[in-house]
Amino acid sequence: MSINIFKINEELKEFIPQEVIDLEEKATWGNPKRGVMDLPYAKELLEEHSLCAGCPESMAFRYILASLPNPEDTIIVNSTGCTSLVFPHIALHTVHSLFGNQNAVATGIKRTLEWRFPDKVKDVIVLAGDGATVDIGLDCTLQSFFRQEKITTICFDNEVYANTGGQESGTTVQGHVFKMAPKGKQWPKVPMWQLAIDSGCHYVVRMSVSSPKKVEQVVKKAIYVAREVGPTYLHFYTPCILEIGLNSDDGLMEMRDKDKERFKFFEYVSPQAEEVIAKKKEEGLL
Amino acid sequence: MATLGPSHYSPYPVAVYENILPPPPGKALLFTEVVDEEVAMREAAKAMLTRENxxxxxxxxxxxxxxxxxxxxxxxxxxxxxxxxxxxxxxxxYRPKYPKIDPEKEINPNHPNLTIWHNNIKACIFVGVHCHYANVALKIIRAETDCFTIALCSNAGHEDAMITLRDQHADELRKFIEIAKEVKKEVK
Structure with a gap:
């Protein structure tokens, strides 16, 4: 993608509203040190979103987009779910794949980009919900890990199929009751982060998105490791406040509560990934 | 207000259902008539130079x-x-901006009439608007205002504009400027 598509023609600049000029002038394109601290000023990737008020997934979206080290050369592959409602609003190349095959699509894109632009760094990131990653798309997700594809997979885990009315998913906690799962889930939650480690991911994190700076750190690490070593996996808790009966302003507290329980920060780093992370720290990029 | 039938899917009149089609290559559309590009440019310049705002x-x-x-x-x-x-x-x-739009500084294809009403615009030129949004905006302007619309389209043109010039690129714009200069001398 050319950054020029966001540059306003000098000839017409004096007629353009200031807020649009700000989008260009305060943009963080081309700066690998961009991060969540730019969020109040830089709106070039996402200004408004179409998710519910107070939705933790929208927070995750903002933090992730603010943390991309190379947004001008990043492609996001997404899948069916609430996330797919946001993609038309973001100023990045995105591909909406069929439900569950997002990692297969990302594989194709990554391989093609490597072939087409051998001298350029192009990041491919999968952003999908727990249904697409752990249930319907588990095959494609794990197969991409087995094949050591250099892509970053991010799972937004809200522990339920939320936008279809509340069916239990693989990541629903045992015993949890939802509108379409009235008897409560019979089996334990799928430990996807553990499956990712066993399947060959080099950098794996499980956490909630209650801490923006922490999200920035893990997203950057995951992308740098995926670039140079192999698959990386981030498992974020982004509760659906509607499905679990919370108010718009309760999302953050819900995540903070779960930070102490089943979403306690967990990080796995392979020896090769450690080398990359150490190198990036030396370069001042982490 | 809408009744059953193809054009009634649109809440606004649709030129194509009044048998008005985009002009063929090399030609232009002046209201319902297919004319030479130069004739349409001359009329467009005249409209812009003689109407308010x-x-x-x-x-x-x-x-x-x-x-x-x-x-x-x-x-x-x-x-x-x-x-x-x-x-x-x-x-x-193209994001809808109603009701927050500042009509003095911006126009939006989803509610273009607000800008036209607010500024009392009686003649306008659309240029560089992607066709699908130009189609929407021109229909709304045609139905809701008495503004004379001119479409400078780099593709096939827009039948909902009062004057449609198709395949308009830099060379054609230069030609339009020259014709506008001539018309200006005549009308001023």
Whole structure:
């Protein structure tokens, strides 16, 4: 993608509203040190979103987009779910794949980009919900890990199929009751982060998105490791406040509560990934 | 208000259901008539030079410097505005902005009538607006205002505009500027 598509023609600049000029002038394109601290000023990737008020997934979206080290050369592959409602609003190349095959699509894109632009760094990131990653798309997700594809997979885990009315998913906690799962889930939650480690991911994190700076750190690490070593996996808790009966302003507290329980920060780093992370720290990029 | 039937799917009149079609290549559309490009340019310049508050609405394809032609077109649009003594109000993007839009500074294809009403615009030129949004905006303007609409389209043209010029690129814009200069001498 050319950054020029966001540059306003000098000839017409004096007629353009200031807020649009700000989008260009305060943009963080081309700066690998961009991060969540730019969020109040830089709106070039996402200004408004179409998710519910107070939705933790929208927070995750903002933090992730603010943390991309190379947004001008990043492609996001997404899948069916609430996330797919946001993609038309973001100023990045995105591909909406069929439900569950997002990692297969990302594989194709990554391989093609490597072939087409051998001298350029192009990041491919999968952003999908727990249904697409752990249930319907588990095959494609794990197969991409087995094949050591250099892509970053991010799972937004809200522990339920939320936008279809509340069916239990693989990541629903045992015993949890939802509108379409009235008897409560019979089996334990799928430990996807553990499956990712066993399947060959080099950098794996499980956490909630209650801490923006922490999200920035893990997203950057995951992308740098995926670039140079192999698959990386981030498992974020982004509760659906509607499905679990919370108010718009309760999302953050819900995540903070779960930070102490089943979403306690967990990080796995392979020896090769450690080398990359150490190198990036030396370069001042982490 | 709508009744069953193809054109009634639209809440506004649709030119194509009144048997008005985009012009063939090399030609232009003046209301319902297919005419030579030069004739249409002359009438367009006349409309802009004689009606109240003429305005050019440049769209994203010319606002942003995404290729060399866009840069050249932006320069030519500026020149055209000077010749026609027209204001420039940009259509920077297509997100609906009602009711927050500032109609003095911006036009939006989803509610273009607000800008036209507010500024009492009686003649306007659409240029650099992606076709699907130009189609929407031109239908709304046609139904809701008495503004004379001129579409400078780089593709097949827009039958809902009062004057449609198709395949308009930098060379055609230069030609339009020259014709506008001639018409200006005649009407002023």
């Amino acid at each position: 003429p305005t050019i609405f440049p769209g994203p394809q010319v606002i942003y410097a995404w290729n060399e032609e866009a840069k050249e077109k932006a320069r030519l649009i500026r020149e055209l505005a000077e010749v026609l003594e027209a204001k420039i109000i940009p259509m920077v993007d």
